[in-house]
Amino acid sequence: MTANTPKWHYQEVGTEVTDGEGQSFVWLHGWGQDGASMMRLADLFKTEGRHRIYDQPGFGQTDRLPDGAGTEDYADALALELEKIGPQQHIFIGHSFGGRVSVQMAARHPHLVKAIVLIGGAGLKRRRSLAFRLRAATLKLIGRLARFSDKLFGTSFREAYAKHFGSADYKNAGPLRPTFVKVVNENLIQEAKAVRCPALLIYGSDDTEAPPEIGRKYEQLMPIARFTEVKGFNHWDILTRGAYQCQALIKSFLKDVRDD
Template sequence: MTAHSPKWHFEQIGDEGQSFVWLHGWGQDSASMLRLAELFKAEGQHRIYDQPGFGRTGRLQDGAGTEDYADALALELAQVGPGPHILIGHSFGGRVSVQMAARHPTLVKAIILIGGAGLQRRRSLAFRLRAFVLKTLGRLARLSDKLFSTSFRDAYVERFGSADYKNAGPLRLTFVKVVNENLVQEAKAVRCPVLLIYGADDTEAPPEIGKKYEQLMPIARFTEVKGFNHWDILTRGAYQCQALIKSFLKDLRDD
């Protein structure tokens, strides 16, 4: 279990029936999942969480990975009451959902990933070469700062760092660890039913990731939704997601 587990803040909808756990993406909070969660208020009880380091929930230890988030969530759910729970994760929340299903299977009835990240994407040779050069430059900048008290690392981050990296603040070590994770083995270990929903126009977590998850997970259903990207699938695409999730939930009840 993780060394430090803060109290998780959540919004709640409903107070009886099947337990649903909603996990937002990186840089977001529970508000990003509320619109979709409210469409299921008649389906059970819903806890829409601020994950550690976001919204009103305190941080985990420096450099925590998604396995630490899953372990902390397992501690939180042990206090909530009996499961198993259905987890709905968007993007980064999808990573944590996969870890939960792999590491704490008795707590998880099913997982639903919406634009779920966690697997490495196919990259062109040009992209890989550029990434290698930039990583080398970053290491040299860090070494120069250490040896000669320069400030090349700050300049490097300003020039080449992604918006998420620049905005990560105290979560920067966690961000670096998370984006370098590859949850292949964890995906193979998932034994619960899985629904995979991906926007056809998603460039952050493209449909190829969902298709790969479907191949890795024993009981998985992949759906590509045309006309939506990584973010508007939760807003403009809420009703499309609702229809797919309701069909999935019906199949769960019928099993």
């Protein structure tokens, strides 16, 4: 799929980046959120450079990409947007779904990426129990049968299936549902291996959406990566209650990136 060019909406904080001085940051929110979810943490770095806190396509005030777009399409569309700014590298800070897009940016458009920070970054498959895998396989089969029945006999079993078994994100995805389905089935192993920039991986110990095991896998796959597990935080409050812990970790990481 070729990325189109939606009109991106973003908020800015910080100082202007001119004549090679200062650093440009790009902040990418998680699924079902918008740029506002990143503002508290981004504001802590307003003296560190210029920050663009984006609404990703289909969220907030940025228009959708074509149906079924994957994170590679989000990255390609964002690359087109950033090329307008000029030839400079950015530090990407992505939460959850925004972490997926940050990995894709580093893999597909390395000339635009100085470093990436994933906070509860998703994109790799989790270890699942045999019971879970069997249940998932059974539900997948039921879903296929429901779709086949609807197509062949004009039933509405697929809609009933989605209402009963679909996740909250799936049910709330609306017109983004094809994209949601594609995204949750991605496994960014090869993309992670292709990342050559420094990466900081921050995961809450109580995160059940993107558990620390994903961060450890990313650390193994990426050549220059640092994994940190932050005790006592889940997938969401790591951005709010845990903002100062994230700030300290990111500041230390930025110092090392600048010293390289």
